[in-house]
Amino acid sequence: MSNGDPRTVVCFPFIGDFIGGSHLSALGLIRNLPRSLFTPLVVLHDTQGPVAELFRREGIDFEPAPVLNRLERAGARDSAAALSVARTLxxxxxxxxxxxxxxxxxxxxxxxxxxxxxxxxxGSKHLWHHRGDASSFGLRRIAPWLPDRLVAVSKFASPRPGLFSAAAKCSVVHSPFDVMKMVAVEREDARGNVIAAIDCSPDTKLLGYVGTLVERKRPILFVEALAALQRLEPNVEFAGLFFGNALNGLDDAARSRAEALGVGNRIYHMGFRYPSELWIAGLDALLVTAVNEPLGRTLVEAMLLGTPVIASNSGGNPEVIEEGETGMLVRPDDPDEFAKACLKLFSNSVYCRHIVETARSEARARFSIERHVHAITAVYEDLLGTGGMRGAEQVHAHPL
Known part of the structure; x- marks a missing residue:
């Protein structure tokens, strides 16, 4: 609060050198915070990077961080990182x-x-929004003593109880999604755009990997699943599309693996596309090959858009998908299982339609922006002592 303004100032600091699901989720919260109660203060360490570009495009105001240090990635116990923190504080x-x-x-x-x-x-309160898995060093060793409260995106991402644990101050709050925006996306138009972009036959089955190409998300497994599909059913016409930027040369590794397996001509690297909804809606299936994924945004987006999801039975995926009802869960790291699931979708239109309709209804009920904002503002009230136990109860009223 400042100059007599009764609104609570909430600071959202970002490094700004990389776009991930956390930025899209935070953007939804920032845009929809009730301005009568809260003033969001968005701060970027990199005001010319991709996050700055995203926020400018979405009309989100931000300020440069008061230090030039971009907090380069480093090990949590690295002495250089510790020195950098001390200089920045x-x-x-x-x-x-x-x-x-x-x-x-x-x-x-x-x-x-x-x-x-x-x-x-x-003297400010600190809310740590955790989007990684429960084994991360920061969650296990720093979160128990540093933040005042912790929010995790899924039960899988939550800290495990123990003598030294942040579990007692953690709430599970789903990431937010613009449900009404998803309703407005026309799938036939979206499919036509994808077909035009890769110049393929209208009968081609379009299979997508959406997300950053990092080891945990298993981009190589996506390629291997497509190769298994070709081996199990040589007559099916399909294309595999990567939507997302790559780290550590995994795009080149995926290309090499595709060539080695004989599916190089079926793989398309589309890069990061925003908004992603227009591309996800054009797919015949989204393959979520990631393991130990806390709660993938693209999985829920696909459900809202009417794109069937085939996902690894790992991480937070089973908290979102009910096997055979709202999607398909397969054994992790098994390309043949992904391929067989694709063939089941292709061959059974009634089954596919059931999954699509059930998933869309379930996702609309569980992942709206309104529910997210309500839960987070209840945590804010609890932190400030303006909501008391009522705020905490509101958060826990929306379990996964």
């Missing part, structure tokens, strides 16, 4: 005090530590 503490920030809401590992320490020193 004084400027961040002054910034939070000058802007009268009541809550610092962090959304990724680098921001959790640095801005969390700054919040503690500045």
């Amino acid at each position: 004084p400027a961040l503490v002054r910034y939070l005090r000058n802007r009268k920030v009541a809550i610092v809401h962090t959304n990724d590992g680098r921001a959790h530590l640095v801005w969390g320490l700054a919040a503690r020193l500045a």
Whole structure:
């Protein structure tokens, strides 16, 4: 609060050098926070990077961080990283005090530590929004003592109870999705756009991998699943599309693997596409090959858009998908299982339609922006002492 303004200032710091699902989820929250109660203060360490570009395109105002340090990726116990944090803290503490920030809401590992320490020193409350799995070093060793509250995107992502654990101060809150925006997407138009983009036959089955190409998401497995599909049913015409940027050369690795398996001519690297809804809606199936995924945004988006989902029975996926009802769950790291699931979808239109209709109804009920904002603002109220136990009860009223 500042200058007599009764609204609570909530600071959202981001590094800004990389776009992930956390940025899209945070964007939905920032845009929909009730302005009569909260003033979002978005801060970027990289004001020319992809996150800045995304926020500008979406009309989200932001400010440059008070330090030039972009908090480069480093091990949590790296001495250089510790020195960098120490040098950065004084400027961040002054910034939070000058802007009268009541809550610092962090959304990724680098921001959790640095801005969390700054919040503690500045007298601000700290909400750590955890989107990784429960085995991460930060969640196990730092979250128990640093943040005032913790929000996890799924039960799988939540800390496990123990003598030294953040479990007691953690709530599960689903990521937000613009349900009405999804309703407006025309699948036939979207499919036509995809077909035109890769110049393939209208009868081609379009299978998608949507997300950053990182090892945990198993982009190579996606290629191997397509190769298994070709081997099991040589007559089916299909195309595999990668939507997302790559880390550590995994796009080149995927290309090499595709060539080695004889499906190089069926793979298309589309890069990062925004908004993703227009592309996901054009797919015949979304393959979620990731393992230990806390709660993939694209999985829920596909359900809302009417695209059937085939996902690894791993991580938070089983918390979202009911096998055979709202999607298909297959054995992780098994390309043949993914291929067989694709063939089942292709050959049984009644089964496919049941999954699509059930998934869309379920996702609309569970993942709306309104439910997310309600749950997060209840946590804010609890942090500030304005909601008391009522706020905490509201959060827990929406379990997975």
